[in-house]
Amino acid sequence: MQVNISGHQLEVTAPLREYVESKLKKIEGHFDKITNVQVIMTVEKLKQKIEATLHVPGKEVVANAEHDDMYAAIDLLTDKLDRQLKTHKEKTQKVLQGATGR
Template structure:
């Protein structure tokens, strides 16, 4: 998994890079076919914003979060992405086993 981190009006420090890498490695435990991650961090007034796009086998997953604390925003973002990846994986399993919407009715 390749992680690209950039900042708008914000310097991305080494501790921030390490924290993001640690959090996104957790996502790989739920869905191992993540090929690339694009993370953009920005500051707007007093809000710290983080958005990410995950390129995965079969599509993309996007999410964004904002908070007063940048580390809390990263936590919120990874939680959202985690839920989306689990949902995406369940949909793939349902399609594989023939339980998709077309099979229901």
């Protein structure tokens, strides 16, 4: 999994980078077919915003979160990504198993 982390009006420090990468490793444990991740961190006045795009076979998973604290925003973001990936994984497993919509 290739991870690209960038910041707008924010310097991405080593602890921030390590925290994001550790959270993404946990997500990769649930869905191992992630090829590329683009993370953008932004500061707007008092809000810390983070957006991520995960590239998986057949789909792009996009989520964003904002909070007063960047670490809390990262936690919110990874929770959203994890839920979306679980849903995507369940759908692909149903298709592979030949489930019908009855």
